[in-house]
Amino acid sequence: MPRWARTILCILLAEDSVVNQKVALYMLEKLSYRADIAANGHEVLAALSQRFYHVILMDVQMPEMDGIEATQRIRAEHPPDQQPWIIAMTAHTLQGDREWCLSAGMDDYIGKPARMGDLAEKLRHAATQKQCPPAARAKPVFRHSVRLPVRSSVRLLSALLRCNSRSPAPAPP
Structure with a gap:
């Protein structure tokens, strides 16, 4: 069994969209x-002050403070050995967007909609780069439970079908 498969990664998902949170x-x-x-x-930043995370899946566009600024603050405020591996998980998929995220201090990049296999590979890579020890189980810092209206539930179902498929699912009504 590969080392990464035995590793427990403490992951923080930085995402403002409830539908995207549920898909991820x-x-x-x-x-x-x-x-x-x-x-x-x-x-x-508040979560990082309470707990160490091996990996942050960071959306680029978020309200109040975006993923670029959050990444730059993490890089400036935390010693290198205490910094998480930051993976941009963004809908910014035009030419140059990957380089933009990496130049802002992110370690890797995955476009939305993410594919299951791509996400698995990025997490395996993060585990090997961070040389992650098995993490102690801890209570989540943030836990959101949200009920979605019917229209959002249909969008969520469509997104879930797309993330497991190579062909696009039909757009929701």
Whole structure:
């Protein structure tokens, strides 16, 4: 069994969209991971002050403080050996967007909608780069439970179908 498969990663999902949170949490659960949630950069910094995270899946566009600013603050305020591996998880997928995220201090990049296999590979890579020891189980710092209206539930179902498929699912009504 590879070392990364035995590693428990403490993951923070930085994402403001409830639908995207649910899609990402679903994919992480299918990959046998769990994650805490932060809805903006301020919540990311607050979570890091309470707990160490091996990996942050960082949305770039969030309210109050975006993922770029949050990443730059993390890099400036935390010693290198206490910095998480930051993976941009963003809908910014035009030419140059990956380089923009990496130049801002992020370690890796995955475009939305993310594919399960791509996310698994990014997390395996993060585990090997961070040389993550098995993490102690701790209570989540942030836990959001949100009921979605019917229209959002249909969008969520469509997104879940897309993340497990190579062909696009039909757009929700």
